[in-house]
Amino acid sequence: MPATPQRRRAVRRLTIGAAVLAAAGLAAGALPAGADTGRGARTGRTVDVQLLSFNDFHGNLEPPQGSSGTVEELQADGSKKSVPAGGAEYLAQSLRTARKGHPYSVTAAAGDLVGASPLLSGLFHDEPTVEAMNKLGLDVTSVGNHEFDEGRKELTRLQKGGCHPKDGCYEDGKKFRGAGFPYLTANVTDEKTGKPLLKPYSVWKHKGVKIGFIGVTLEGTPDIVNAEGIKGLKFHDEVETINKYAKVLNRQGVKSVVALIHEGGMPASTSYNYNCDSPGPGDGISGPITEIAKHVTSKVDALVTGHTHQAYACTIPDPSGRPRTVTSAASYGKLYTDTTLTYDRRTRDIVRTTVKAPHAANHVVDRTQPKAADMTSLITRWNKLAAPVAGRPVGHISADIAGRGANAPESPLGDVISDAQLEATKADGKGGAQLALMNPGGIRSDLAFKASGPEGDGVVTYGEAFTVQPFTNMMNVIDLTGAQLLSGLQQQVIGPNAASPKILQVSKGLTYTLDMTKSGADRVVKDSVKLNGEPLDPAKTYRVAMNEFLAGGGDGFPAFKDAKNKYVGPSDLDAFTAYLTAHSSADKPLTPPKADRITVVK
CATH class of the missing domain: 3.90.780.10 (5'-Nucleotidase, C-terminal domain)
Structure with missing residues (x-):
């Protein structure tokens, strides 16, 4: 099996550079007052955990073409600028740069990493994308509707590994090793057993810090996928499922919880860096995720969402009235979200008050930065295999x-x-x-x-x-x-x-x-x-x-x-x-x- 994400990242974190802060643009804000800089991380009562997230990658290993490969950026003068973005070489580099200076950093996704993929990944049943996700250090993801495009058995194979049942292995002497991160399917159960298809939740642990992740896809998945691919499965209400497993995690002593939800909303602006909380919290977003966010238990500290391929970093009050971040990083690896979760070692919970929510902002996966060499090598290798057809x-x-x-x-x-x-x-x-x-x-x-x-x-x-x-x-x-x-x-x-x-x-x-x-x-x-x-x-x-x-x-x-x-x-x-x-x-x-x-x- 691949090395665990925790071991892979044990050697790659220092302090965030000024260039990274500048890249945040209008969406960025200062770090929360009293944030841990890393030196006191082992001894202070609170420690800042960096949550990096993205969604709806859809196998876009190479930069997407045309308008699919751009994001709209709001400028200081009110004008808008189209910025080329995306591609696994740049996403990996962006995430690795962002992790520097953050000894506590976890990377999560909100589904549809595969499915509806370009030929470079789709021709090989998305094995190249899973391999890329392993390399860039993904820790955990929810399942999305497109993970069911080829059916439950194929999703299970992507998780556990093994060569394709019909096409076999694509490279001599190489067997597909599967995802080195868990796919979470909390609200997808087998009709006969009533048990989740894969894991319902996962707990990330690092130096005494524990954060639980619950992963769900939209309840309406049966309406948007071929029936044969989900035969024998039931899809349950997102809120009820998340609330159920939040209680389970709490009983296990895990008080800090993040929900990965493959359902989303529609932002008030097409610019990724607009102010979603203007004029008030949550006013800049509508759609299914808003009702979900209002009813998911207060035991959940942040919601990472997807499905609509939109960009937003919003604050929507939870049922107790406390602010809680709800984020989405567009699609195709064009953006990533950086959220600060302040973890209290004594209560084992995320610090949230009515005046300060976890800090979150979307960042462009800029194509002007250096490419991640290992991703370039991966893309070159699979392109060579695909060339006769592509x-x-x-x-x-x-x-x-x-x-x-x-x-x-x-x-x-x-x-x-x-x-x-x-x-x-x-x-x-x-x-x-x-x-x-x-x-x-x-x-x-x-x-x-x-x-x-x-x-x-x-x-x-x-x-x-x-x-x-x-x-x-x-x-x-x-x-x-x-x-x-x-x-x-x-x-x-x-x-x-x-x-x-x-x-x-x-x-x-x-x-x-x-x-x-x-x-x-x-x-x-x-x-x-x-x-x-x-x-x-x-x-x-x-x-x-x-x-x-x-x-x-x-x-x-x-x-x-x-x-x-x-x-x-x-x-x-x-x-x-x-x-x-x-x-x-x-x-x-x-x-x-x-x-x-x-x-x-x-």
């Missing part, structure tokens, strides 16, 4: 085609993908599709014009296409009446999608108006829905293409779940790459679509 050209583009980072409900890349799915399934004998719908969460990246490798600008490689469509879901074509299709469009903005609408990307020929000044289902203007210029007929049956996840009701679209006459076509990735090849060349590259199929009224 470097194959599949198309050409004339400019960036925005997908996940697009600001509008409809994205240019969403149009390309839905058109590709329609083309792959529309012919007789191939499903006879008349239109296609694509869930926006399945688009994982932009297509960047500037080459990140040796292929040349404008060339789209298989590896880049895989990064956009990493799930390789099979395409389905199903019968839907006009009424069912309209119901599906309405489900974009109601039910579980009411608070944060999931706007489906639509193929050419389908047009409609989305009126955001209205509420509920009325946001989808019924009379505006047309296919090839003809009004949608509620009684008519249409052949609709979509990936198997969406056809199974995933992402809050139950209208599609019980459809009839299903045809199974190629994978979404095969459809995407075939379309790029057929519709582009070096002389005639594909241009970004106008994204004008959905008219939005604000």
